[in-house]
Amino acid sequence: MRFDELERRYEEAQAALARAETPEALESWRTAWMGRKGAITALTRQIRDLPKEERPAFGQRINEVKAALEAAYEARAAEVKAEALAQELAEGAVDITLPGRPLNVGHLHLTTQTLREIYAIFERMGFEVYEAPEVELGYYNFDLLNIPPYHPARDMWDTFWVDDDLLLRTHTSPGQIRVMRERYPEPIRVILPGKVYRYEQITARSEHQFYQVEGLAVGRHITMSDLIGTLTEFTRMFYGEHRRTRVRGSYFPFTEPSIEIDTDCILCGGKGCPVCKYTGWLEIAGAGMVHPVVLQNGGYDPDEWSGFAFGLGVERPAMMKYGVKDIRLFYGNDLRFLRQF
């Protein structure tokens, strides 16, 4: 009769286990059947009431039942977990094409990025960045650069004047005098970046404010070939390995001899297009050997020292590189434009 009860309980426990569908139900099943006060445990305690000779068989059977139920429980628990996982995964699926949470990403101004590229290239060649004033003396912007008052060369720059002495620098070249006067008698290798100003109407092609990077090297044996070599290296590194360059004679009052350096047109590769005015070439720098008068004005004896200087545009190379047609986009600060860089 005890055996009958055991077998009945065993069947009941199996049925109850099959009905448990959640981890919570499994846990209550375990407590109800297998716990300290559980039904199977209660049966085990009844073993004392059995006749002595029946006890081993009952004990053996009850252990079998317990083991079987434990095993069934483990199997059922695994099933329930798998079902729960399957359901969780099914419910957690998303439209993976939905856009991610947008971040507010900052951008450096295109001019800053271009300047940094230029700094990095010249730093490799030993050029230090030196900054000079934007509101400058006419004396430094012109006179000391070998451009006396009323000299025709002054026509090359349309100038914003503040008063008889002060102006907004029309080029970064007056910095040449400042760095020479500060550094004499050291040799010099500097670049002088910054804003310059010209009295020009603002159009797609001209701005009254733009950036230049001046370069100056002064030493005992600096030559035109060094200048051409330095600018060739710059062009190669800035515009790309396969760019060609050419050097033309030119005129600047503060260099003698004066040159301009061109690179083959980035857009048409030298075949001729509206951007290069059908010449196949784009001007990238005006340059030359520092004029003896300028060296002298900087404190360097032109019989012992020589030097080269160059002036690079900043916006134009960026415009060429990205095909930007309108220079006003730079300082008009249209964020729709600036955020693309």
Add this chain to the structure above:
Amino acid sequence: MKIPLSWINDFVETSDLDIHELRRRLDMAGLEVESIIPIGHPGAEIVWEPDKVLTAEVVAVRPHPNADRLVLAEVDYGGEVPETVVTGAPSLQQYKGRDDLHLKVAFAWNGAVLYDGHTEGWVKKRLKPTKIRGVPSRAMVCSEKELGLAEEQEDIIYLPDETPVGVPLVEVLGDYVLDFDIKGPFGHLQSVFGIAREVAAILDRPLRREVLEAASRLDLRPTGEPPFVHLEIADPDLCPRYTATMIRNVRIAPSPLWMQQRLRRAGMRPINNIVDITNYVMLELGEPLHAFDYARLRPLPGEDRPAIIVRRAREGEQMATLDGELRTFDGEMLLITDGGGPIAVAGVMGGLESEVEAETRDILLEAANFDFLNIRRTAQKLKLQTESSARFGKRVDPELAWVAAARAAELMAQLAGGEVEPQVGDLYPRRPEKVVLAYPPALADRILGVAIAPDEQARILTALEFGVERDSEPWQVAVPSFRQDVRRPVDLVEEVGRIWGYDRFPRTLIAEALPPLRRNRALEGEERLRDILVGLGLDEVISYSLIDPADETERLGAAGRLPDYPGEAVRLRNPLAPERSQMRRTLLPGMARTARSNLRYLERIAIFEVGHIHYRVAPPRPEEGFTGVEEPRRLAVLLTGPREGRWWQPTDREPLDYFDLKGIAEALLQRLGLLGRERWTRGDHPAFHPGRCATVGVEGKPLGTLGELHPLVREAFDLPDRPVAVMEWDVEALLEAAELVPPAERLHFVSPYPPIHEDLALVVDEDVPAIEVQRAILKGGYPLVTRALLFDIYRGPQVGEGKKSLAFALTYQSPSKALNEKDAAKLRKRIIKQVKKATGAIVRTW
């Protein structure tokens, strides 16, 4: 400056060279060709195809059977039989019925594309075989307009008698116009001959110089006392030379076709033979000339021959110039006067009264030289830029006056039937000194870095008409009078280098040791700020330094009080526009304007700028290099719009405000190692919302202001009605402070022992700043309280009127052991005591 290649070819042969190769060589030598305008050649508007547009000869003219105004021309174009062409050319009417003609014309076969001569404007049309009033016609004789040579259609074009028949017209009349952009004050490059001289040197070819030798052909003799005019230079400082040549009995008429064509191609309008000759010689040799009608020149009182006196104007003196304008002169302007008063502005423009006209018979030709600076000043002051003032303003060789006068006189004799008086008035008070330079040929190597053989250097210099004396070193190099730009040996190096060719130079890098190396910490710091701010999600802008002064006054001061500026504004004397007339003393207007313009397209603006401001602090002292202008750097940030953009899940659409910006400022300070060292005090910048404005300082130095724009300032910049948070800080102060904090001091020890976290809510009076409560907590629990984070502020009945409850999350942590409950209780007690003492706070909960 436009120069037809055919004209250059008068002096140096280039016709065997490809035009693009010639251009390349010119460009390399520093004679920049901006563009090439082909005439008749491929690339021109009207291309004269060699098999369709030919030279030809009209051999006979017959009347048209059905039309009086048309004729039938028998044209020999080199084919087997002459072609009959129907034409309306008026000048052929007179030859009706003749068959002994030899009129050279331009002839076009059907298929040629030409301009339509009978339609207004420039309409291209392809010739087709047709019938004109019943007579078939397969070709035409062309007018200048049809060939694209002139705007007016008057008659057909006649070619010189010696023109061969049946050759492509492009070979005879085709051309390339080179448009030069000559930089620099080079009088010697302002002429066809000057350019030809360069071309000859570049190509190493001979230069034909006959054009310079007219004076000897005419046997002209200079005299200070010419019989036909009283000549006087009253102000020789402004007039180094004045020549007056007499040409009698000229016949005023149109100049010949070739001359008109060259003038047109050079961009000038033909007028009559005399005026055209003065212009032609100016273009050819670079010496501006002026032709006076001799009959209109007046004598001085008591004299019978007319007078020419070169003198400074009297203050306020007036004269009508050729363009019909009445001009008023000042005492520094140079005039040409006769016995009765001014007749020309020297070197700039002639007067209306003495102009050459149709009935003029005798010409007094002026070829002079004037001080180039004075001409420039006069032209600028009168706002009168002419071909003449442009050339004189670039320094013309005084020797050229004589040569050019003779050349023009010769042409007036040839083309206008004039008789040239062999005595030429020539006053030459300031003859330029001969310049001889000591030139060591090794200088070229030293400056250029390339060894150019002495023979080659001498060849180049000689070709450019320098006199090279090579007997000893240094060489003695005589500078020709037309090279006033060459005054130093290094100027000769440039001549050698550019003609030898920069494309042949080696490309080397500087061989010398590097100069002493230095860092530029100012720039490094600035770039670091940019990187930090970009990392915080801000977009960099760069604004105009030139601003509207009203931005700093009316607009930033819209709330009734002007901000303090550190110095006097730098204002322009000649601004482009009032909106760009002053250098900025603050970055705020630029930020506000950038926000305003971008809000047209974007809802959320988060931008920064790092840049210079400018203001005057003292008068400039040029000799010392002192501008008297300070140009420190500022950093500005602006935030406006919703905190987050829209998305498909809910986002924070509340407006960005003071605290968003303060978060950015704190992050910036944190990155610079300054967080916790700064002081926030209530600011009173008039452009800011008075309740939302902080003055920030660090390490005892003021950094600047942070807050929200005052609503009236916002309105003044036309910004929408919602918070605009801005800050403007002093970059120098910020970077100096960052440099001052020793790196080791910035570092906090990271403890490996477990921390204890607990919350503490304190009730304080409403006016107690949260920062003081926080400071008291940190002080009371020093050094074991490692964090006191304010996470809630509560006001309401539970804390009572005029009170607020501040809830802090505290972290206790020891660098040397694990803290237990007893330690925490002790700390708490100390903290509560300290906050009560410092702020009167009562514990609400913990």
